[in-house]
Amino acid sequence: MTGYRLDSTINMGSLIDRRKSLSFTFNGTRYKGYEGDSLASALLAEGVMVAGRSFKYHRPRGVFAADSQETNVIVQLETGAITEPNLKATQIELYEGLVARSVNCWPSARFDLGALIGLIKAFMPAGFYYKTFMWPSWHLFESTIRRAAGLGLSPIQPDPDRYMVQHATCDLLVVGAGPAGLMAADQASALGMRVILADDKKQSGGSLLWNGQEVGGEKGQVWAKNKAQTIKKNLLSQILNRTTVVGYYDHNFLLAIEYLPNATGHSPRQKLWKIRAGHVILATGSFERPLVYAGNDLPGTMLNSAIIHYVNAYGVAPGECAVIFTTNNTGYETARVLTAMGVTVRAIIDTRAAVTCEKQAWANEQGIIIYPHTVIKTAKGGKAVRSVQIEQIGGGKCLTLECDLVGLSGGWNPAVHLFSQSGGKLEFDDRLATFIPTTSAQDVTSVGSAKGAFDLGTCLLQGRDAGLAAAASRGFVGESTEVPEFEQWDKTDQDMMWTVPETSLSSAFVDFQSDVTAADIGLAAREGFVSVEHLKRYTTLGMGVDQGKSSNINAIGIMGDLTNRTPEKVGTTKFRPPFTPVTMGAMAASRPQGELLRPRKYMPGHNWHISKGAHMLDYGWQRPSHYPIAGETMQQAALREAKNVRNAVGVLESSPLGKFEVMGADAGKFLDHIYVGTMSNLKVGSIRYGLMLNEHGTIIDDGVVAKLSDGHFLLNVSSGHADRIMDWLEEWRQCEWPDLDVVIQNVTHCWGAITLAGPNARAVLTALGCDIPLKNDQFPHMRWRMGTLSGFDVRIFRVSFSGEVSFEINIPSNHTVELLSRIEVEGKAYGLAPYGIEALDMLRIEKGYLLIGTDTDSSTIPQDIGFGRAINKKASDFIGRRSLKRETALSDDRYHLVGLMSDQMMQSGSHILDQNKKSRGFITSACFGAGVLRPIALALLRAGHDRMGEKVTLYTQGTESAATVCQAVHFDPDGEKLND
Amino acid sequence: MSKYSIFSLVKGAADGHMKWPLMWRAPDLKPKYDVVIIGGGGHGLATAYYLAKVYGIRNVAVIEKGWIGGGNTGRNTTIVRSNYYYPESAAIYDFSLRLYEGLSQDLNFNIMLSQRGELTLAQSPEAVEIQQRQVNAMRLNNIDAEYITVAQLAQLEPLLNLSPNSRFPVLGGTLQRRGGTVRHDAVAWGYARAADRLGVDIIQNCEVTGFKRNSLGAIEGVETTKGTVLTSKVGMAVAGHSSVLAARAGFRLPVSSFALQAMVTEPVKPTVNTVVSSLMTGVYISQSDKGELVIGGMLDRFPSYGQRGSFATTEAVLAGILEMFPCFSRLRIMRQWAGIVDYTHDSSPIIGPSPVPGLYLNCGWGGGGFKAIPAGGYCLAHILATGVSHAFAEPFSLDRFRTGALIDEAAAAGIEH
Amino acid sequence: MHYIDCPWCGLRDESEFSYGGPADLIRPTLADDVSDQEWADYLFTRDNPCGEHHERWVHTFGCGQWLRLVRDTLSHKILRVDVLRKKQNIFPNITDERGI
Known part of the structure; x- marks a missing residue:
């Protein structure tokens, strides 16, 4: 027991409130402190000397500093969900009921079995692990070493705090x-x-x-x-x-x-x-620097500034009998403060040969002995410092002084x-x-x-x-404020000493936390790790949670001494953020997390679908995957829904479909640049399918374009790509063709979209009351019309992603639900049922309608999906066109989109093998066809267009099965149903 | 004591570790070399080692502008894996991993290869399909990838957020058991020491300032801050600074340089068992043997040669980590830094001849260069020694940008490691 | 964290903007009939300088306009920000000089 709380009559402690007593638990023992204490000051006041253990050798350590520089007392604060590892005791404000433990020691900091490692310390110099643990393999040793490493424990419950x-x-x-x-x-x-x-x-x-x-x-x-x-x-x-x-x-x-x-x-x-x-x-x-000598890590060794700090701010005397070791004037102030508090200062050990008389006189007055041009060569003690051996620089007088506190000041950084x-x-x-x-x-x-x-x-x-x-x-001028009078003390007169001469280097610590000694730095220098970055990496110096605040400059000085370079030449390591460690919670505080990571997108009819029993999934938007009836699996429900579209009529909300209006005198010209096909010659009332490529020729989206009026087009783009495509169109408009008279507006969210598909779709529209002539010859496939439906103003597009007669109704978003409800009522007589995305997927796969990004990848070009001829017909340039003429684009061994048939269900992701069991392609989409009533798939297959009818082998996680190559369009290849 | 073992350590202890030799010499630059390698990172040092060991060319200099291993070799997240989609990539990266598997013995230097498994999470039905496609491709390419279930994930990483109510619930994942981490500095030092023993000169703090060319335009030598050195063959392995060097040789490359950040937390007891990555958020995490959680993620979004990184990326990466491991929110980040990586359009490297005769390239690895060090070095050594590309390197020529034969792993990997 | 002086919106944080590649690429048209190598140069080959770089950014979470920046890739100092527009100048007090 050496540290103690000073009597309040001597020193109240400027930062503590002695009226408010707090109790806390450290390493299982209850202690008392005051409001305003740090955990470190309270421990010192309670005489806790061994408050932590070092990382590598598990050496006993005590409080060393008073701020973010602390390197020794690293604790695990609290338990359970709010536990926090690796906090510096000096930075924890004491509160009632605080619970903390020293990290990385067992059973306790005072008696730590890990310290046995000290017995083989000699075999563990810096970087020893690079030289051994190779035979038979690192794996054999790793788990033991991993368990020994690490400081505190990670919380294992979610953080309850914000x-x-x-x-x-x-x-x-x-x-x-x-x-x-x-x-x-x-x-x-x-x-x-x-x-x-x-x-x-x-x-x-x-x-x-x-x-x-x-x-x-x-x-x-x-x-x-x-x-x-x-x-x-x-x-x-x-x-x-x-x-x-x-x-x-x-x-x-x-x-x-x-x-x-x-x-x-x-x-x-x-x-x-x-x-x-x-x-x-x-x-x-x-930051104050410690001094490097043998035993400089014993508990009871502290920075001089920390001693002053604990005395004045917390009213704590860190020891009863002190020896002060200094290269500068800080030591004298420490001695003065301690003496005033009644702590014995046995001696001031000053490395400087000439100490100014003023200070000498003061110390002599106090009866403190000054040893100029002297160093502490070795400190002795077990779990705390008991004595120091001092020696004059250059040999000579040698003396042992007993003490329980050593104050260090090696200068200031x-x-x-x-x-x-x-x-x-x-x-x-x-x-x-x-x-x-x-x-x-x-x-x-x-x-x-x-x-x-x-x-x-x-x-x-x-x-x-x-x-x-x-x-x-910055333009602010005015009178200057007054500089107050002050009490001067100069800390600048100082000596430069990186290691104490002739000390035992292997127990002279430079980085206390990582146990890097002066000998380790010597070893690094001998082995060629003379660059400061090599030194840091080889010895792990400065890599601890104190981030080298106490050790880096000393290490640079020592390396300089060893290699005859100035510290300037050795240089510093890069200072990296953060200055002190920061919780991930705080660092990520401004980023949306959890539910807000990416806000969910809801369709106008969301609640309607829920009321119809829809199972909602995230497809970029929240959409019904299927509408299960009691006991149905997703596949069963989807098959039922898809069959209903084939045989009667289904309703699907397709609001997420991207809708862009493109307007201006040059709108057609602009779209000709954008699409593989020609859009400028489209007639009002007509719709045309188009592919968009990037400049590398890759298909990035497909969709239809409707001409609304002269110089006014409506583009439909895939729902999942809409935002990206919008940005992309703007980039081309602004950066490449700024002279074109064209504006683009994303109107996706303005319109709800409802698709009616199936043989009875027309009948349902009629029943709803529609003023648009609906017969096939009046309103054929790939046309659009404007009119009223059930009293609402609508645009209806006759387009199909199912292969059935299909009407896509665009209606202002706010009327979507009402129209859905009316469709449901009027549709009943025609067998109408809602269908989800899974059914839609079945319908489109069997019809060979591809999904960009699913049935194509980053190398798919128009030729691969059968659009070679369309390109040759077009006279003008479009984005990506030149890339379609490169060697690889003209190869006859490209991946082509084909269909596959099999007796068994196929699986997306299976590969198609050649005789040598090498992959020649893979399945991109697979399902049970609701119209053809057998397992079908779409695939990308090398030279697939030339392999129709061939039998192929499929590979799925080690198992093989058979399939036959066929056209991608499995159902209604002539489009009879579509154009009905 | 020039051979490392437990016995040499015991012997070292006996004399206070005073007799360990230099790991590599600090020789003067000779006037002439058979081969000069620019860049003393992992790739450059490995090139020198394999040139000397496999191809018997020992009159080699490695010229490094700073200190060896000080570029991306010492700034990455130390991940190794070979779970690539395309056969060309799988071949070269698996060659690399196989070399890593024998490297500690080969170099007599413990590089601490830790094959704890590399895990990629699937967080959408589309991701599940794509990962299954990839696993099938990898297995056909003899890569040990497996598709695993949520239950298996829970066993491998008990702290991982597997709640079905997450914004992007984990639906499964891909595991490569042979994937893991390697102590990054050790790779540079191990290669340096082994190359040095074979006679390679490692010249640190020496910058290449220009190239000497003969009347036909071929390489005759390089100019450095320590004088001119003659050679007819130069290998360039300078990662993020490839364009700068290429400009000094008078050509341009299809690469752009970006900062790729990494960060570590304070060390804690074992808590993450494998290398876990999420394609959804673009982040990944592993735990070093010292106990720090090592975290990486997406590139900074603009070209940069500043090795520091934007906080906009830092916070996005950490938010991604907290999505995967919500319990880490109270752990503290201790250091953050960035390396400068050179990206090609298809995120695949360039290994082979440059437009300047005698100058050969090893660049464009993007964020994936560390795992490729042994193979990258081997293949560059091969072409320097033989004049023709190694079979594994052939698909990665500069010419692929003209023909369009890109190997677009961005679609397959979707993330920088 | 860059601080970019958008000519339309004023000084805004980096996170509002997106980088969009080098500024001065000349796109060969169909009529130019370029070779594969020339096309590859346009698509892929970059100066990628360590120092001043002419590049385009878009103010994604702001005015949505594309800008042309001169920026140092090492120090990250922004030396110049211009409107990326050739045609009409609707704000006459803003210099309109694409392609300098």
């Missing part, structure tokens, strides 16, 4: 509400800019919330609060707290995630912000992640010993410690000036 999206545009987005960000946002908003200030913490203030500095004569925290108030008062500006900006994309598009605490019921849990910013100011702060994502360039700064942002690729400015300014004064000033400049660049 996520939402919010779009925002602003003149200026400021990321980070620390001193620099607040100054920038305040300045810009004062000048009238629309500002969004986003910060990942509950309160604005950034480092001022915990580092105890004063600004403008008041506590930093208070100053920040007031500043935030000022910004919020401006109605054009807003501050988003608990909001992490995670992605910086092209054209100043940024993503942020707002965490909404206490989400219940329908209130969302996380909100995805999509922000389009005129300018962006990155005031994202910086600006949080350049977003800047790098934006395309900005980084440069290594020798003085600061880190990478800093230089050239921007977008409208973005970095300020404060995110730019390498590690002192408060510069942060405040840079923030203000960046706000001014951003405003000026």
Whole structure:
């Protein structure tokens, strides 16, 4: 037990509320904390030292950082449907009843059997798995390794929570509400800019919330609060707290995630912000680096900034007896804070040879011993650090100091992640010993410690000036705000040390989570993995859930040392979004999901069909597949319905059929370009069938064109392709033939369509009361007429997809149901029954009417379905025409559309074999023919037009059967019924 | 310790792993090579390896502009499979998978081939028919594809959303048991190490800036940022940057470059057993041995050489994943990136002669290049060594665009892997 | 995420638009009587530059109009957006210059 909560008389803790006590459970034990605690601070306060285990060697680990940099304490939060793996304990706000467990350890973090792996650690250097597990095969080892890998557990129930999206545009987005960000946002908003200030913490203030500095004569925290108030008062500006900006994309598009605490019921849990910013100011702060020496991962080892954070913000002393190890001045502030709280600071180990007198004097006053030009060579301990061995650089004095807390500061890395994502360039700064942002690729400015300014004064000033400049660049001018007075401490005077000299590299950790040691980096260098990307991939460095925030720069430095290159030459790995891991639920929040993934399309007569007992399926539209009568299967129902069409009359709603009006003086000319056939010479009142090709000659749709009047055509296109064809027609009209006088309007949804098909269809129309002469010679096949039917204005098209006499009635959508009902009543006497898509499919297959995309594929050209002659007759050009003259198009071994007959039912997808059991074709549609009363099919068969009457072998998942090739038209080949 | 095994690891442990040799040397560029290969990705390195091993041509340089395996080889979703529809595709991709199956032993480098099965869901009656047609074709082509039922799917992937009430309910699927994943970096490194041992020079951080041609227009050498090197045969395997290189050689290609994204979640304990893909939403998912869920999907919708990807695609991909696995909504995405892939109109590759004599192409793999690395390398090596196309590569010539003999797998695959 | 300045609608998000191929392809007509290779070049062969690219987009979820963009395929910067129209100019303040 070393960490403890400080007495409230010494330190209240600036972020916690000691009046509100909370209880929580961690690894099965109940603990107490306060409102405002993070899970990590509460664990430290309760003296929990071993709070997690590392990924590879299962080494005991304790709290290391205080923010998104945390690499050690990774937990599974809650259980059941709301469980969430791999959260950093430092980022979990404590709440009453919280339940969490350390991930990847068993039975517990304190006693983890997985740690036995440490016994064979020597055989497991970086990338060892590339060198072994090959014999007899990787498969033998894989499942064991898979089970050992992974951190937490995935939820296995659907997420009960909701996520939402919010779009925002602003003149200026400021990321980070620390001193620099607040100054920038305040300045810009004062000048009238629309500002969004986003910060990942509950309160604005950034480092001022915990580092105890004063600004403008008041506590930093208070100053920040007031500043935030000022910004919020401006109605054009807003501050988003608990909001992490995670992605910086092209054209100043940024993503942020707002965490909404206490989400219940329908209130969302996380909100995805999509922000389009005129300018962006990155005031994202910086991350402290650990130091690399043997045993630097023992619980009780912590970043110096984290120690200050826990003391000031949470009133927690992370230990009772500390040794501070530093390359810069941060260590002295840590010592000062700890001493003030009554924690013994045994020594400050400073790598610098010359330490400025001022600090020395202060430490001496406090009775703290400073060891200049000295390092911690080794830390000792079992499940927590017990002592450190220190040694002067270059040999000499060696000493062991007992302690239970080691504070580390190896320098500071600006949080350049977003800047790098934006395309900005980084440069290594020798003085600061880190990478800093230089050239921007977008409208973005970095300020404060995110730019390498590690002192408060510069942060405040840079923030203000960046706000001014951003405003000026977008035309907002005015007075500049005042930079407050501040308490100065300089963190810039610092030493560059990537590994402690002479330390044992194999237990000197660089990436704590993935257990990558300095020795591993050495091995990578020896084996040639000297590129930083190779290093990362070979050692898995920086691939953990902390995304390398603590490890990357140290690794680059170490690799540089090993290969005699500057860190600049080694370079950084690419910074990829997201900045911190983001739930898939939030990332996909603005995409329609579930039922809305693709909204269902309903026909005007939908409810009528339901009332007739229809079984509805999704055919692009919700349509009746069949209308089963008690006990019927789909096949039985469809066969009955199809027979009824052949023998009496059936009614089908065909509203989904695509209907486009094409108008203009050049409409005919335009359609001649579009269709394989000629449409310009069509007569008013007539209808013509046509194929549409793409430029590759492939058939993309078929349908009929009716000429309504001069310069006015109505196109019917397949229901499933309608939207795509509409876009395609527009593209040709606008891009290739913009000079043609033609407009196209999609009127699909304006019209309901009802098809009456069968020998009695005409009689039903007559019974309904129709003023259009209906006799075959007055209204033959492939004509259309306008008139009234049962009192409704209608257009009737005599077209057929069933092979029967068929009338397709177009009626304004809102009258569709009424007309359907009247048809039902009047049709009764003629044996009328509704038929569904399955029956329609039977009817059209037996008639050899093809369905584009089903009976054709991406290589089918008009010749293959018997349209070769139509092309030769046409004089003018059309889309795809030239492709029909290429070598392969003229081959005599093309796939032709044919029919197949068999005694047995055939199946779509079966292949047609040659003697060598190679595929020569396949069945595209198959059914039992309602008219011919035997199994039939359509198929694409190589050179099929020359193989009529041949017997062929069909192949279906290992079984073979026989069939005979025949014409595609199985039923009424001469069209006697059609033209009756 | 130049041969890898459990014994060499034990030996390595004894001396603190201080004696492991370089996996590949860092040689200087020689003035002349028998063959120069542009592109140190999987395809280029495999080409060099097979040239040296199978065809005995060892005076070979692989020239890489950055670091080996840094292009699409190191940026993909690591899927391997050979369940292709057309016989031409099935032949070359299955050749590739067979080479993968022996590759760890062949290279003495564990590439971690994990044949956990590749699953494609059928989510409409039409998809069921098409998949049945495809399974029949694949079986006739000796590919181990099976059409499986929803009940079988439930066994294979217990977390998969198989509710009949989904917007697009799963009605069945196609499984190739030999499909799965491979550790992508290991493929580049394994080939590099094996090629290096056979004498191939791997030159990193060296960019090809131009081509030297003789009076007949044939290749005489290449110009690089490290000087000019003479050679009469050049193989080009630079994926998304093929058009850029072709322009330097004075011709154009029938390819367009797009960004193809991938992303991973934080690592979790085993939860996805196979590689699962949905043609309906165009997304796919598998789990790496480290525990991360590896996710991919459709291309970004516009040409790009920026290796980052548009968020519009990212969110669409993730929505598709949540359709398949609603329980993953609380898992977090940890990294997202993109590779630049070169698409032909028929989504099939180009392997064979270019318009410039002596310059041979290996490009146009689109999103499917990783699974084809062994075969792509083998076939490019074959034509570089013999001057004629390997039988498996013959249908994939540049000339097919003139004749119209396209091999349109887009219709058959419908998705980038 | 591109931000495209549609000449008809103003600045709109990438997700409203669809890319539609290179802008300046000349379609050979029947009368041109081109060879198979020339036809293949029109259908398939592309500059595919890493850098400035002239391409057409359509404002699918907006005005439905086709536009002509000059865009950098590496940086994704949009250098120019024009109306893709040859014929009449119904909005005289918008430059109408297909084919430059």
